[in-house]
Amino acid sequence: MISLMTFGLSNLNLDIGDYCRDETFSLMDVALDQGFSVEETTCIANVFYAECEGYDIGNSYADCLD
Amino acid sequence: MKSVCFLFFIFFASSSIVSAQNDGRIVYRISTERLSIDDNESQAKQKVYKLLNSLSRIRDSLYFHLDYSNSESLFYLNKNKNIGMSNEKGYNSVVRSFNTVYYVNNETGNIIEQTISDGNYLVTSSTDEMNWDTTKEKKIIDGYLCFKAITNIKAQSLTKGEYLKKIEAWYCPSLPLNIGPKMYGNLPGLIMELIDGKLTYYVDSMDLNPKFKIQIDKPNNGKKISKKDYLSRQPKITKDNFEEYIGN
Numbered sequence: 001m002i003s004l005m006t007f008g009l010s011n012l013n014l015d016i017g018d019y020c021r022d023e024t025f026s027l028m029d030v031a032l033d034q035g036f037s038v039e040e041t042t043c044i045a046n047v048f049y050a051e052c053e054g055y056d057i058g059n060s061y062a063d064c065l066d
Numbered sequence: 067m068k069s070v071c072f073l074f075f076i077f078f079a080s081s082s083i084v085s086a087q088n089d090g091r092i093v094y095r096i097s098t099e100r101l102s103i104d105d106n107e108s109q110a111k112q113k114v115y116k117l118l119n120s121l122s123r124i125r126d127s128l129y130f131h132l133d134y135s136n137s138e139s140l141f142y143l144n145k146n147k148n149i150g151m152s153n154e155k156g157y158n159s160v161v162r163s164f165n166t167v168y169y170v171n172n173e174t175g176n177i178i179e180q181t182i183s184d185g186n187y188l189v190t191s192s193t194d195e196m197n198w199d200t201t202k203e204k205k206i207i208d209g210y211l212c213f214k215a216i217t218n219i220k221a222q223s224l225t226k227g228e229y230l231k232k233i234e235a236w237y238c239p240s241l242p243l244n245i246g247p248k249m250y251g252n253l254p255g256l257i258m259e260l261i262d263g264k265l266t267y268y269v270d271s272m273d274l275n276p277k278f279k280i281q282i283d284k285p286n287n288g289k290k291i292s293k294k295d296y297l298s299r300q301p302k303i304t305k306d307n308f309e310e311y312i313g314n
Contacts, residue, residue, distance in 0.1 A: 021305070024312055027114060028225050028303070033263035034098060034118065034125070035163040037183070038224050038301065042311050044114065049313045051110040061117055065156040 020052035040064055089280040092132040092256065093144075093271045094247050098122035099264040124160045127151045129270065132245060137173035138282040139245045168249045169285050177249045178285050179293075186288035189296045193252050195219075198235070200253075207258045208269065210238040215253055222297035234261040241272075 024045050031041040043064035051057045100122060101115045129144040143164045151157055166181040172193065179189040196217055203214040214236055221231035235246060239255040246257025247267040260267040303311050 021308055021312075023108070023111060025225055025303075027111075029223075030101065030118065030264070032223055032225065033265075034122065035263075035265060036159070037163055040159055040163070041224060042303075044117075045312050048110055048114045051113070052108065053313070061114070062155065065121075065159040 020049055023052060024049045089135045089276060090133075090243075090272070090274045091276055091280060092134075092243075092245075092269055092273075094130040094132060094141075094267045095270045096125055096128060096130075097266045097268060098125050099266075121156045121160055124151050124154055124157050125265075128161070128164065130164070130247065130267070132247060133280050133282060134243065134245055135280045135282045137171055138284070139170050139172075139251070140282050141168040141170075141248055166248075167285055169282070170245065170249055170251060171284075172244060172251065179249065180285035180288055187296060188285055188288040188290045189293050190290060191249070191293035193249075195293075196250070196252055198253055205236065207236060207238065210240055210258060212236040212238040212255070212258050217250075220293075220297065222300040222302075224301060224303055227302040228297065231263070235259070 027048050028041050028045050031044055032038075036044070044061065047057050047060045047064060050060070100119055103112050103115045103119075105112070107115075127149045129147045130141060131144050132139060132141045134140075143161065145161070148157075166179050169178040169180070170176070170193065175193040177191045177193060179187075179191075181187050181189060196219065198215040198217045200213060200215045205212055205214075214234060217233050217235075218230040219233060220228065222228055233250065235250060235253060235257045236259040237246070237253040237255040237257050241256035241258075242254070243256040244253060245251040246253070247260045248262070250257060250260055256269075258269045301311075
């Protein structure tokens with residue numbers, strides 16, 4: 001029973017991971033289309049991915065921009 | 067009959083004004099396609115889209131110059147002009163994304179893009195590589211009759227790798243300048259609007275008879291590299307190497 005629950009949770013994590021990865025790719029396309037550099041795009045993407053995965057990112061976007 | 071003659075006179079007169087004066091300046095600005103924010107999307111996506119839309123306000127406040135003299139032209143960001151957004155967070159980041167200076171010589175066909183990424187580069191290519199498909203679609207822009215043309219250029223993207231990017235241009239034959247924003251030109255009329263991804267470059271003002279001297283400084287600061295080689299250096303993120311770039 002416990003192993004089945006773990007399997008279900010790990011699958012849930014995989015789904016969130018896939019969703020967040022796909023959304024991050026989509027976001028990077030948008031940022032690149034708007035003319036942002038590779039460095040800025042990957043910085044913004046990193047922050048987005050972290051928040052998507054459930055981390056508290058605070059004001060981290062500000063670190064990507066000046 | 068008189069009205070037809072009058073129209074011909076106006077057309078040739080305006081063409082003569084443009085062609086007799088070989089120097090000039092066209093000022094362009096950008097309109098960024100806004101991202102629609104759906105309340106059903108995740109908080110993370112809503113937040114980042116709001117951020118990108120706020121940065122679009124900054125981008126749309128910028129001014130670009132297209133200076134031309136005889137067969138040469140230079141397209142660059144006018145860093146001296148802003149409408150008071152230079153203190154906004156993200157201003158420098160947006161401005162940096164437009165640090166490329168584009169030089170075109172329509173006589174030799176040479177294009178040089180002076181750009182800064184992991185160094186200073188002079189990326190070379192040719193106007194011969196740009197093939198336009200003209201269409202019958204037309205519209206009036208600022209009183210000028212313009213037609214649509216489309217080209218597909220080789221581009222390199224972080225997420226797509228090498229791909230063909232569609233560029234749309236609205237050119238106006240009554241302005242017989244075969245130039246436009248960035249390195250795009252070679253059409254039988256000035257490009258009044260250019261759609262490049264989510265960005266539309268449009269003419270803000272024209273000075274076809276400037277009282278100031280137009281100086282075209284051919285870029286010479288940087289390492290020379292062909293467009294093909296420059297594009298091949300760009301990284302590509304895939305599902306396999308995703309974690310090397312994101313989330314580590």
